[in-house]
Amino acid sequence: MATTWWEECIVYQIYPRSFQDTNGDGIGDLQGIIKRMDYLVSLGIDALWLSPIYCSPMADFGYDISDYQNVDPVFGTLDDVDQLIREAHTRNIKIIFDMVFNHTSIEHPWFQESRQSKDNEKADYYIWSDSIPNNWQGAFGKRAWSYDEKRQQYYLHSFLEEQPDLNWRNQEVVDAMFSILTFWLDRGIDGFRLDVINCIFKDKTLRSNPRIVGSRPRPYDMQRHIFDRNRPGTHQKLRMMRQLVDAYPDRMLVGEIMVELPGEPELAASFLGRNRDELHLSFDFSLAYTRFNATKWQRSAKRWCEAIGKNRIPSWVLNNHDIPRIVSRLSGNVAKTKLAALFLLTQRGSIFLYYGEELGLPDSKVPWKSIRDPLGKRYWPVHPGRDPARGPMIWSNEKGFGFTDGESWLPFASNAASYAVAEQEQDASSMLHYYRALIGMRREETVFRRGTCAYLDTNNNHVVCYVREYGDEKRLMLLNFSGRKQRVSIRDKHYPKSDWILRFTSQRMLSDAKAETFILQPWQGCIYSLKSRSS
Structure with a gap:
């Protein structure tokens, strides 16, 4: 059977705000990604995954979308998207967009209409209740229900108050979201990373979640999320979504599956569908939360492979925009970091890299006054938030480290110049050359991709x-x-x-x-x- 690109690809995730700024505002943009396209080619990657670039008030930095079919001006325009697709495809690089289907921004026109009354055309686009119906908590703090003065009801938000959950039991919502997929597929996008996709369907009667014994810093983690996640209806919607995407040649869906830590690989694998008819790929983050130990890593990897089985494709990831960078998790130990990279890049299936990973880039040190992440603002110092893993890319040892001519939106990593692409290019023993060697070996030898x-x-x-x-x-x-x-x-x-x-x-x-x-x-x-x- 012929192998499709996503079964053996190396995907490079870009957090657009932090990759390359071209207009001096300290925030990365689409033209910055285009500018660095030849560097991406030199790495040997097969696809780019961009965190959200849609119009957004940025309460959660793009994961609160106010317009799914337009680009936020901070990143550029639709013309820039079209240029990016052309430039990437010319170089045989696929483009994957992040898609947030569980919730919108509170400023989305749908919510603004829905909150006006109980009987308008968008009244049931979101999940409303006359009273707080259960014990559900928001993942970013506080209860998952907030009162809206205009409608005089409570609305559900699994994350921030500014991120109301959509009602996927409403067929009009399903149709609207599928039309958004079609819009981008027609524009040439090759795939979608689906944010917290196992959260889209909620229990019909909104039952309370069972409590977990013990104490944890975040109330959200004090429940077993059996009624606000992983409902059977999610699988039905994913099968419909898969049919839509498969109608286009060579397109794919990869899902973020929200699980209990350190991981639930069997749950992540279940969203691929027993007949491979749901997601093409799903993420298991077990390795990212497993202690760096041979027995534990081997057990974790084997469990993921067994959950996937021989007829489905595993995906592998050590870093992303929500997880502390692995070199920081390993206390800056370069030898350990290289060992982890060797493990990652010699696995069967698809590999996901995070920008700067190939440089050994550590987390940025973000003081309290510079925290931008709402999760960090809520739980600091118990949880520093996700800002440290989102620090800017280091391109050179010049002012602004080649990232910006202005003031960067987040601090750079300590000793940033030592991680610069320009410096590592000149050092044959650098992390950059190490990653290129491993990626080159994987690309050249079929045994690493398909064995x-x-x-x-x-x-x-x-x-x-x-x-x-x-x-x-x-x-x-x-x-x-x-x-x-x-x-x-x-x-x-x-x-x-x-x-x-x-x-x-x-x-x-x-x-x-x-x-x-x-x-x-x-x-x-x-x-x-x-x-x-x-x-």
């Missing part, structure tokens, strides 16, 4: 071991998750050490003293290929 993946037992629980296989091609990966040198032997007799030769290493290899034992340096990852019969 099966099997985890092998070893005599050392500090080492993750797996084999990728495609036809006669085999690659063996060994990753030392400890800060000490490790000797490791593979227990499977089908894979003796003598069969393998070193192809790639995250750092210089030590001499091999024992014929049947692999030796790995602290935090070292190695890729081996099967020796040819002639050798």
